[in-house]
Amino acid sequence: MINPLDELLGYRLRRASAVMMTDLARSLEPTGLRPTEASVLLAIAANPAVVQSEIGRALGIQRANMTPIVATLLARGLVDRSASDGRSKSLVLNEWGQALTREVKARIDTHEAQFMPELDADAKQLLLAQLRSVEGARRH
Amino acid sequence: MINPLDELLGYRLRRASAVMMTDLARSLEPTGLRPTEASVLLAIAANPAVVQSEIGRALGIQRANMTPIVATLLARGLVDRSASDGRSKSLVLNEWGQALTREVKARIDTHEAQFMPELDADAKQLLLAQLRSVEGARRH
DNA sequence: TATTGTTATACTCTATAACTATA
DNA sequence: TATAGTTATAGAGTATAACAATA
Secondary structure, three states, X not given: OOOOOOOOHHHHHHHHHHHHHHHHHHHHHHHOOOHHHHHHHHHHHHOOXXXXXXXXXXXXXXXXXXXXXXXXXXXXXXXXXXXXXOOOEEEEEOHHHHHHHHHHHHHHHHHHHHOOOOOOHHHHHHHHHHHHHHHHOOOO | OOOOOOOOHHHHHHHHHXXXXXXXXXXXXXXXXXXXXXXXXXXXXXXXXXXXXXXXXHHOOOHHHHHHHHXXXXXXXXXXXXXXXXXXXXXXXXXXXHHHHHHHHHHHHHHHHHXXXXXXXXXXXXXXXHHHHHHHOOOO
């Protein structure tokens, strides 16, 4: 059967992304984290005392959707939260969060390596740059 | 703020794909079709009398999820369905479906062009090939 | 036995609107 | 007025299991 979408950038991105997301979800399963939760965990790890809404802006997650994600990380005892000013709340990883972050990073590294077998460092950087350029070509 | 996901292929694919999917949905809005429905429409157009389950296999849509998509296309009067054998059902576009397909193709072309400003034909083919290779590197 | 299509259902991610409290 | 966080809700896409009808 002819697939008329084969040559479409948007379609290829969607399929490639779906494959990697499915594999990532499976790779993270032993940590009990979903991809979105893991991405927030890594963002907190890289930016101690960051404010919740700022993570959302950086990761493209809306404020309203950050709430249950952070609630999950708090409920699992990975993150500590304290008032930054009266309305903002700073997030930091505690000891368990840091330990789990190391495991998450290792699992993501293994996962990523599965999908870039034949690309050298330069080709990988070019590919990432092209993807950023696609993302940045957003229409307004 | 540092985004520790910036260099991850999976993350860049996800973000780029999300941007294009959002724009595609908006580009298709005047047709009343969602991206998934449009993709099935194009698949039928390219493969007259194709069977429903085969479209699903080609597009990565499960049988169970094809049912409501095809039902929408039937309800909109774009597609005709007839028994292929006792259990399979052949799908063809009728006159309205063909007309809407032309509009969908035009809108997708415009949409795609927005996101590949500086790539020549060779670079585009290379990029598509890399995305196929990512997709094919699926673990089992 | 395997396949087609269907139904029902659940989960993940995303989107919007409205509310409070603080700045 | 604008921002941070919350709540509630809806939609779109995807996933699985079970079923009837047919190959």
